[in-house]
Structures are given as C-alpha cells and as structure tokens.
Amino acid sequence: MYRPDRMKFGIFLAPFHRHYENPTLSLERDMRLIELLDELDYDEAWVGEHHSAGWETIASPEVFMGIAAQRTRRIMLGTGVISLPYHHPLMIANRMVLLDHLTRGRVMLGVGPGALYSDAQMLGIPTTSLRERMEESLDVIMRLLTETEPITHKSDWFELANATLHLRPYTKPHFPIAVASVQSPAGVTLAGKHGAGVLSLGVTVGLRGAVDPKQQWAIAEETAAKHGKTMNKAEWRIVTPLHVAPTRKEALADVQEGGTEFLRKYWVDALGNRHNVPEPDNEETLIEQLSDSGQWIIGSPDDCIAAIERLQEATDGFGGLLFRANEYANPEATRRSYELFARYVMPKFQGSLESLDRSYNAVVANVAETKAQGQAAIERAHDRFERGAAR
Numbered sequence: 434m435y436r437p438d439r440m441k442f443g444i445f446l447a448p449f450h451r452h453y454e455n456p457t458l459s460l461e462r463d464m465r466l467i468e469l470l471d472e473l474d475y476d477e478a479w480v481g482e483h484h485s486a487g488w489e490t491i492a493s494p495e496v497f498m499g500i501a502a503q504r505t506r507r508i509m510l511g512t513g514v515i516s517l518p519y520h521h522p523l524m525i526a527n528r529m530v531l532l533d534h535l536t537r538g539r540v541m542l543g544v545g546p547g548a549l550y551s552d553a554q555m556l557g558i559p560t561t562s563l564r565e566r567m568e569e570s571l572d573v574i575m576r577l578l579t580e581t582e583p584i585t586h587k588s589d590w591f592e593l594a595n596a597t598l599h600l601r602p603y604t605k606p607h608f609p610i611a612v613a614s615v616q617s618p619a620g621v622t623l624a625g626k627h628g629a630g631v632l633s634l635g636v637t638v639g640l641r642g643a644v645d646p647k648q649q650w651a652i653a654e655e656t657a658a659k660h661g662k663t664m665n666k667a668e669w670r671i672v673t674p675l676h677v678a679p680t681r682k683e684a685l686a687d688v689q690e691g692g693t694e695f696l697r698k699y700w701v702d703a704l705g706n707r708h709n710v711p712e713p714d715n716e717e718t719l720i721e722q723l724s725d726s727g728q729w730i731i732g733s734p735d736d737c738i739a740a741i742e743r744l745q746e747a748t749d750g751f752g753g754l755l756f757r758a759n760e761y762a763n764p765e766a767t768r769r770s771y772e773l774f775a776r777y778v779m780p781k782f783q784g785s786l787e788s789l790d791r792s793y794n795a796v797v798a799n800v801a802e803t804k805a806q807g808q809a810a811i812e813r814a815h816d817r818f819e820r821g822a823a824r
C-alpha cells in the first residue's frame with residue numbers, strides 16, 4: 434500500500450453557506466478560514482465555482498484566490514474546480530498563468546465538467562455534453578501550457594486561431610493540475626490521459642452503488658499508460674466531510690443540526706440526491722449513520738486517525754486529504770476542529786513525531802542511569818566545593 438512520507442492536508446471550499454444568511458459575511462468567513470489554515474500549517478485550499486442553487490456563492494475561484502494569496506504566506510491555492518465547459522480554454526490558461534506569477538507559484542488548477550446541472554441549464558449547455566467538453570478543453574489547455582508553437586483548433590463551442598500564451602507559466606513546466614472525479618470514470622480517465630492529479634469527491638457511494646476507489650485509480654493508471662504518462666499517488670486527494678472535537682460525542686453534537694440541515698435542504702431538496710444510509714428518514718441518527726459508514730469522518734483525534742487509516746486501506750493509499758469545508762458547526766467549534774486536527778492528527782501522517790517519540794522513549798528507557806549520573810555529577814560538585822572551602 435502506498436503511504437506518502439508527508440500526507441498533504443487542506444480544504445475543498447465549495448463553499449457551502451445557508452442561503453438565508455448574509456452572503457458578504459459568509460465570504461469573509463471563507464477568507465478568514467484560509468488565513469487560519471495558513472497559520473496552522475495546512476498545505477492547500479481548493480476553491481469552487483458555482484452559479485446557482487443559493488448555497489455555493491463563489492462564482493470565480495481565480496478572483497477569490499487572488500485576494501486570499503495576499504492574506505496568506507505559504508498555503509497553496511487551487512481552483513476546486515473551474516467548470517471547463519463554461520469558459521474559453523485560452524482564457525482559463527491565461528488567468529491561471531497570471532495567478533501563477535502573482536503568487537510566485539502558489540496556485541493549482543483543478544478542473545471538472547460542472548457540478549450543478551442548474552448552472553449548465555442557465556448557460557444553455559446540454560448536460561450530456563459537459564464531460565466531452567471538459568476533455569476537449571483540458572486537451573487544449575495542456576497544449577497551451579506545454580507548446581510554444583501557435584495552435585489552431587475549431588470546435589462546435591470554441592475556436593482558436595494561431596493561439597499562444599504570450600506569458601508563460603511561472604512554475605516550470607506549469608502549475609499542478611488535477612481533475613475532479615465523483616462517480617463516473619470520466620474524471621480519472623481524463624486525469625490519466627494527461628498524467629494529472631485526481632480530486633476524488635465520491636469514494637464511498639454513487640448513483641450506481643458503491644464507488645470502488647481502487648478501481649477508479651486503476652482506470653487512471655491504465656489510461657496513463659496508453660498515453661505514455663505516469664500517475665502519481667502523491668497527487669491523489671480524497672475529499673470528505675470531517676469534524677474533530679475532544680470526544681466523539683461532542684463531535685456528533687457539534688454537527689448534528691447543521692449537518693442535517695445541509696443534507697435535507699441542499700443535498701436532497703436542491704440537488705435531488707439521497708442520503709445513502711439505512712434509515713434515511715431518521716434525522717436523529719442520520720449524522721451518526723454517515724459517520725459509522727465511513728462517508729463522513731466525525732470524532733475525536735484518535736477516531737479521525739483510525740478513519741484515515743481505514744480510508745488508506747480502502748484506496749490502497751493516497752497523497753492528500755481535504756476537508757469538505759462546511760459550516761455544520763458553530764464558528765468556535767469549527768475553528769477548534771481545524772486546530773485539533775492540525776495538532777494531533779496531521780503529525781501522525783507527516784512523519785513529524787517519529788524522531789520525538791524515539792528520543793522520548795530512549796530517555797525514558799535509560800532514565801535510572803541518567804538520573805544516577807546526574808546525581809553523581811551534583812555530588813562531585815558539592816565535594817569539590819567543600820574541599821576548596823576546607824583549604
């Protein structure tokens with residue numbers, strides 16, 4: 434099983450905000466969350482693009498990331514994700530190259546077909562064409578980023594005529610690129626075609642039943658081999674709802690009301706999804722069922738460590754874990770969750786405790802001898818003083 438030397442941790446910020454709250458204040462909380470993560474040494478934040486349904490209120494991840502970059506020092510910022518069928522690929526490439534320079538290489542491009550079909554409906558895009566358009570767009574973006582000769586390409590929805598990037602990427606050969614994958618093989622197939630990273634947002638259940646993450650990754654590797662590319666598990670990120678509290682009981686209580694509301698009002702009513710639990714009508718146990726089934730990670734730091742280890746087993750190993758950033762809990766409990774995770778969970782998967790544990794255990798094992806030597810040194814110092822005083 435693959436285990437990274439240092440697993441990456443961060444958030445996937447759709448974002449999800451209650452449609453009846455002040456949107457300006459909600460966006461400011463998103464900014465402050467990324468500032469907090471930067472202080473807590475999280476690795477990355479991926480920011481979404483949505484245009485309907487009232488909850489996911491960031492329309493341009495690039496604009497948001499540009500401001501977030503000025504308010505942080507080191508955290509990597511990614512588009513999570515740009516909906517490729519909504520934009521001309523030359524414009525996407527140019528905007529990301531600009532951000533790459535302005536941030537001195539702190540940006541990542543995450544792409545997808547568009548998560549909300551209601552967005553595509555407003556744009557007059559047939560939903561059945563979204564994945565094909567995503568592939569065509571990323572093919573062109575990769576050429577723009579890697580080729581310097583002019584590109585001409587005529588599609589039924591965009592056109593390039595002797596097009597080039599007059600500003601080349603700051604990051605060489607280009608910034609990291611990842612493809613979103615939920616249920617269908619479209620995402621992992623496209624990632625394999627270009628040897629790109631994968632953002633897995635559906636590693637447990639889908640419309641056709643359980644999603645097999647090992648099989649999804651195998652599809653990516655098989656496709657990569659056909660195109661002369663190589664997949665890197667270090668660039669495979671798993672996205673999951675996650676909340677930490679000192680105890681499992683507290684964690685469940687923190688997210689019970691907000692999590693249930695999110696599932697009922699957004700996941701089911703707005704998106705038409707289902708709960709994927711044995712007793713979907715029992716709201717009192719809904720969150721606990723999701724946690725017990727492994728679809729959500731909720732509990733103490735030790736509970737979270739165990740859940741991540743089970744997720745590693747289920748996937749055969751991955752390189753990064755992203756909180757699906759939701760405001761299930763109140764602001765104080767949410768901040769505490771991110772801090773507890775950074776203090777007690779992240780180090781277990783980043784190798785930062787091993788040398789400290791070795792040092793502590795070695796000292797404990799030898800404490801009697803060390804104490805005796807220390808006492809002997811003190812006695813010798815007293816003896817020397819007393820002999821000198823006697824003279």
